[in-house]
């Protein structure tokens with residue numbers, strides 16, 4: 280059944296995914312295992328895209344399928360008391376519309392009791408700084424999936440510095456970024472995946 284879920288996401292089967300996830304839940308499969316199965320599907324789709332077997336429409340279908348599956352799965356990922364763990368603002372940087380990884384981080388943070396403010400994708404530096412000023416989050420989580428857009432993360436950190444807003448800690452994530460890059464742009468932390476992200480965010484907040 281987990282394999283069927285992985286294949287449905289990989290092949291962009293938007294119609295059957297909700298039913299597959301629901302029957303997995305009914306059969307007693309663990310929600311986190313099903314989340315992993317769906318993420319594996321995206322990974323496999325990405326590999327096929329890289330090797331030239333799949334093209335952009337297949338990527339879009341896979342991402343829609345993931346989102347449809349998440350609608351069924353999310354309520355089952357567990358919910359701790361909202362906001363108790365801290366406040367996190369999430370956003371993808373300018374020029375970048377990838378949001379699946381960021382959304383996954385958001386889902387897990389909410390399940391772990393964080394208040395999450397998600398400002399979506401393709402955010403200009405000015406918009407991110409304004410949101411930090413408005414919401415005063417404990418942590419700002421920035422996402423970028425393109426080697427071109429990741430450079431915008433450094434701009435955001437410089438702008439936060441100039442605006443005196445570095446009480447908010449900054450964590451970065453996304454395919455092309457690394458711990459070394461985080462150090463270069465003076466981010467407070469880097470995480471390679473959502474689970475590590477939650478752990479690092481907890482460390483940053485120190486609760």
Ligand code: B12
Pocket residue numbers: 318321322324325326328329335338339342374375376377378379380381383384419420421422423424425426427450451452453454455469470471472473474475476477
């Ligand atoms: C799905 C996808 C798309 C979808 C995005 C849909 C959506 N709503 O997100 C669509 C079709 C729109 C798309 C478009 C493009 N894409 Co694309 N896409 C992908 C793909 C296949 C999967 C990305 C994904 O969702 N992965 C699954 C998630 C769960 O993983 P993740 O994002 O890495 O996130 C995890 C971690 O990185 C981390 N994380 C991520 N963000 C954050 C943030 C914080 C705070 C923390 C703590 C952690 C964290 O935690 C997450 C969960 O564990 C990747 C290939 C790949 N294997 O990554 C290419 C890929 C990213 N895309 C690529 C490209 C080139 C493009 C396009 C330029 C293609 C084109 N020619 O038009 C456009 C650009 C559009 C734009 N302006 O942004 C390249 C990037 C190359 C590069 N290094 O720059 C990749 C790597 C494919 C490839 N090998 O060529 N894409």
